[in-house]
Amino acid sequence: MRIDELETPIGVVDLDRLSANIDRLQSYLDTHDIDNRPHIKTHRIPAIAHMQLQAGAVGITCQTLSEAEVMCSAGITDIFLPYNLLSKAKLKRLMLLSRRARISVTADSAATVAGYADAASQEGSPLPVLIEMDGGCERCGVTTPEGVRQLARQIDSASHLHFGGLMVYPSNPESNAFMAESKMLLAQDGLDVERTSGGSSFCMWQAHEFTEMSEHRAGMYVYGDRNLVDASVMTLDDCSYFVLATVVSRPTEGRIVLDSGSKALAADSARQSPGHGLIVEYPESEIFKLSEEHGHVDVSRCDRKPEIGERVTVLVNHCCVSNNLFPRIIGHRKGEVELEWPILAKGW
Template sequence: MNIDQLETPALIVDLDRMEANIKRFQGYLDQHGIANRPHIKTHKIPAIAQMQLNAGAVGITCQKLGEAEIMAQAGITDIFLPYNMLGESRLERLAQLARRITLSLTADSAVVVQGLGRAARSAGTTLSVLVEFDSGLGRCGVQTPDEAAELAMTIARTEGLRFGGLMSYPTNAQTDSFVQAVRTRLNAAGLTIERMSGGGTQCMWQAHEHPEVTEHRAGMYIFGDRYTLKHGNIAVEECSLNVLTTVVSRPTANRGIMDGGSKTFSSDLLGLEGHGLILEYPDAFFRGMSEEHGNVDFSACARKPEIGERLTLIPNHCCSVVNLFNQLHGVRNGKVELVWPVAARGALQ
């Protein structure tokens, strides 16, 4: 099937470009001796995770236990879950998964460490737990090297757990000095930081500038989007993910309405103006959305589209867009080669 035959809105990935993106970033990290642990929250598709592993990734990163269960079911055996796991039924599921595959986790409080200890003992295994620290994002993570060192020692003392190192998001100017300060505090206790997991697509090409970082977690690098374009991490001709839409209305000389809105593109702005880049009309401004309508101002375009014309867009945020579709079509040279269900979509728990 040709992509022109797909009903819109449709989500397509150019397989040649995605494969090149996977290879390019793996090559960069290999060159600098940094382990690659890609974040699958971006695609939620086991087959793409397997392509990342085949290219040299040491394992994958999942944000939710439900995602990890689906990836494990598909045969993936090394998963990092850098998310505070809480709740007895969730910890039971975690224990079940820990019996089957190699899991590592994070914690930023003693409450989380205690739960992980119970899960590990229930599974009869040892879980590697990294301490999450806040590098300035203001999300999760301990705030100071003292807290990090104290939590590391709590992990090391907890039956069933092993102190696995440190984790933060994103990797930035604070990362190395924080790790060094924690190391100083842990030396006395005889604990070593064997793994420092950094992350972020926006800082992916600077991973080598941080000598303390031993592995990198990035997600969006396989697709690219307007956010990664803006931050200079990818070029337009390297972006592999597109949304195809159809112009369904031309009510005025300059207004065009297409059949994709916030349930297709998400409302994520990520600091950008507008909701997507229309490749056929780069001067158009995708100015508004309702749930199933995209509202585009074509006034800056010399030629304007006709009703029924198909458009190809780079969305603002690839992760959120894939999460809204049931299927991703893999294409090569304009032909649909395969269809992947977005398997871990909605795996929120």
């Protein structure tokens, strides 16, 4: 069966490009002696995680416990969960998981560390906890080297925790310098920093410049999307993930409607380009608005106007969020359907 025969909207993955993306980053990181710990929140599919491990990844990164539970059940044994896990229910799940796989987590506050220490006190082997540092995106993370030192002392003194190192997102020159300064302070305390974890696909080809980082976590590099193409990190021909859509209406000469709205393309705006994705066959068009099941497209600048019933290929703005909206994904080679993967690792 050809992908043009599939019902739309549907997410499809070019398996040759997927493998090439996995191999390209692995070989770059190998060349620079940086451990690869890909983030699976992009694809959420155990089979792809296994491809990444077979290529040489040292383990995987998950953002949610559910992702980690699914990956663990699929036989993956080294999982990093860089997220502040709070609440008794989540900590209980974390402890159950840590009996089945090598799990490491992060904390950026005394409260999170206290929760881990309490939960881990019943367990035989200590839980590795890395400190999350703010890499400049003003999300989570300790913001000063002195703050890192205080938290490291707390982790180190908790009998059932193990100080596992430092983690930052994203890697950049500032976060690299922050890491260097923090390592110097920790050395004064006699604390060994065994792992320094940096990440993001946007900076993946600069990973070797962040000399303080021992491992890199990229997620989106397996699929690619409009943001990565806009940032010249990947080319359109590298991208493996697209949403196939159908033109369901052409109310005016200059406007068409796709059967793909925010529930297929995802509502994330692009960092640079206008609109909600690139229609590959009509690059002059703009998906200017999304309703749930409709993509509103301005085609006034296109010489040839798409016909009702015509199928188009959309490069989405943010592949992780679009992929997460589908229950399954179709793998193909040169348009010939080869497999169907359920997107198993969903939820929190």
